[in-house]
Amino acid sequence: xxLDFGVIGLPLETLWIVGGLFIISALTPSILAILLKHKKxx
Amino acid sequence: xxxxIIYLSYFTLYSIxxxxxxxxxxxxxxxxxxxxxxxNSLGLLASIFTFSATWFSAASMxxxxxxxxAYGYSIVLYAVVPWFIGAGFLVILATKLKxxxxxxxxxxxxxxxxxxxxxxxxxxxxxxxxILYIIIQVRxxxxxxxxxxxxxxxxxxxxxxxxxxxxxxxxxxxxxKTDALNFILIIxxxxxxxxxxxxxxGGITLMNHEAALINTRPFPTFPHITTKGALxxxxxxxxxxxxxxxxxxxxxxxxxxxxxxxxxxxxxxxxKATAIKMICxxxxxxxxxxxxxxxxxxxGRVLMPSIDSIDSVDEVFPYLINNVIYxxxxxxxxxxxxxxxxxxxxxxxxxAASGFSCDIYKNVINPYIDDxxxxxxxxxxxxFAGTISLVMSLNPPDxxxxxxxxxxxxxxxxxxxxxxxxxxxxxxxxxxxxxxxxGGLAIYIGFIVxxxxxxxxxxxxxxxxxPGVIGATAIFYFVSRYYYAKKK
Numbered sequence: 001x002x003l004d005f006g007v008i009g010l011p012l013e014t015l016w017i018v019g020g021l022f023i024i025s026a027l028t029p030s031i032l033a034i035l036l037k038h039k040k041x042x
Numbered sequence: 043x044x045x046x047i048i049y050l051s052y053f054t055l056y057s058i059x060x061x062x063x064x065x066x067x068x069x070x071x072x073x074x075x076x077x078x079x080x081x082n083s084l085g086l087l088a089s090i091f092t093f094s095a096t097w098f099s100a101a102s103m104x105x106x107x108x109x110x111x112a113y114g115y116s117i118v119l120y121a122v123v124p125w126f127i128g129a130g131f132l133v134i135l136a137t138k139l140k141x142x143x144x145x146x147x148x149x150x151x152x153x154x155x156x157x158x159x160x161x162x163x164x165x166x167x168x169x170x171x172x173i174l175y176i177i178i179q180v181r182x183x184x185x186x187x188x189x190x191x192x193x194x195x196x197x198x199x200x201x202x203x204x205x206x207x208x209x210x211x212x213x214x215x216x217x218x219k220t221d222a223l224n225f226i227l228i229i230x231x232x233x234x235x236x237x238x239x240x241x242x243x244g245g246i247t248l249m250n251h252e253a254a255l256i257n258t259r260p261f262p263t264f265p266h267i268t269t270k271g272a273l274x275x276x277x278x279x280x281x282x283x284x285x286x287x288x289x290x291x292x293x294x295x296x297x298x299x300x301x302x303x304x305x306x307x308x309x310x311x312x313x314k315a316t317a318i319k320m321i322c323x324x325x326x327x328x329x330x331x332x333x334x335x336x337x338x339x340x341x342g343r344v345l346m347p348s349i350d351s352i353d354s355v356d357e358v359f360p361y362l363i364n365n366v367i368y369x370x371x372x373x374x375x376x377x378x379x380x381x382x383x384x385x386x387x388x389x390x391x392x393x394a395a396s397g398f399s400c401d402i403y404k405n406v407i408n409p410y411i412d413d414x415x416x417x418x419x420x421x422x423x424x425x426f427a428g429t430i431s432l433v434m435s436l437n438p439p440d441x442x443x444x445x446x447x448x449x450x451x452x453x454x455x456x457x458x459x460x461x462x463x464x465x466x467x468x469x470x471x472x473x474x475x476x477x478x479x480x481g482g483l484a485i486y487i488g489f490i491v492x493x494x495x496x497x498x499x500x501x502x503x504x505x506x507x508x509p510g511v512i513g514a515t516a517i518f519y520f521v522s523r524y525y526y527a528k529k530k
Contacts, residue, residue: 009250010115010274017276018115025126026329030322032133041137042314 052373067216100182108355110339165401231378297450474522482514
């Protein structure tokens with residue numbers, strides 16, 4: 001079996017899909033809040 | 043010293059502190075507004091504590107860590123990512139909902155659509171859904187206490203019943219104060235467990251390398267043997283297919299986005315800026331905690347690839363603490379799991395009580411009831427609802443995480459359109475809201491039954507919230523457009 005391990009011992013595919021979505025989703029509320037603040041919604 | 047005695051000491055100390063923290067709310071609660079939303083007075087720190095502690099339940103602590111143990115990293119996509127995206131929706135919600143002076147979310151339905159029946163339907167959904175969801179907390183607590191204190195499960199769940207009833211009786215002031223204590227314990231316990239696991243596996247890189255080689259059945263009753271590489275695969279090598287994982291967003295993500303237990307935290311914050319900051323900061327803190335749970339789940343599997351003495355994913359974390367990473371500080375981790383269950387259950391019981399007393403009783407049965415009587419009725423209801431959950435917990439569901447996703451889906455298909463549609467689409471009408479509420483629920487139940495009849499090993503390809511939300515959206519749009527044009 002060929003597992004293409006990247007950073008921290010995870011396959012690159014997992015790192016991008018799981019790690020990437022985890023970080024983006026965790027920042028989603030803050031990014032939205034900043035955008036809405038910029039548009040003077042709050 | 044005997045393990046049980048150490049755990050009992052931690053448990054007793056926690057009980058005393060919890061009783062002390064909880065009693066403050068009794069004095070401050072004068073009326074139903076105090077009781078349910080603490081007169082919109084919660085500052086940023088108190089709001090973060092109560093929002094995060096309510097969020098981080100037994101479904102997170104035990105359900106998520108155990109599911110990570112069994113399935114691997116795919117569980118992050120199944121549950122955590124949808125939760126965080128749902129929190130993004132809450133930010134958008136907060137910008138508008140905070141303009142309304144409401145005690146419950148269905149009260150907004152009455153204001154927006156001028157329909158007391160829609161409010162009552164919302165109240166009924168809240169009562170039923172939360173009674174079912176509290177079972178998760180009761181079961182989580184029961185597993186932990188029976189494992190650690192070596193007592194019978196039935197006796198263990200009576201203990202959480204007493205804790206939850208006590209903290210809920212004092213209303214949101216009590217809940218917010220005990221939530222602060224509970225959330226600090228949750229952070230301490232999760233981080234401590236993560237450090238102990240990490241020390242055992244020799245670091246994250248080594249942990250992932252070892253996890254990729256595991257090919258065992260996690261516990262005897264689990265339906266799949268883990269194939270090599272499945273734990274570090276985004277879709278567990280096909281065990282959790284992409285379609286199922288991504289459609290879970292419609293249950294977990296949109297369920298969180300419309301869930302009254304979070305929406306009401308927006309209302310109880312002292313202003314709009316506090317409500318929005320509360321959501322953003324809480325999600326960042328929760329992200330750190332979930333990272334800790336990932337280490338506990340995956341690292342736990344590396345330390346113990348198979349556990350013969352358990353029957354469900356929810357028992358994994360307590361087992362690991364007591365047998366694999368035991369230390370004199372394991373008692374802190376024990377009470378952190380209890381804290382996760384209690385802090386969520388008391389908030390949910392409070393929302394369920396508001397659904398009954400404000401949305402059903404005062405709205406439909408007795409609009410002229412005075413505040414003192416309503417407050418007494420709340421407490422009677424809390425006792426009643428807590429007792430039903432306790433009795434139902436004697437025969438609990440197999441997996442807290444999967445069960446929770448189905449329960450949250452009810453809010454996606456019923457509350458999403460009337461709530462967000464009403465706030466952001468001026469053409470939404472009462473008829474559209476009521477028909478999407480009923481239609482979405484009917485489609486959802488239909489797909490749950492269909493999945494149940496056609497699934498293998500209880501597993502399905504499509505989360506039923508997807509067709510439910512699509513159906514509810516179509517109904518809401520077309521019915522609202524029709525009646526809006528007709529009224530004009």
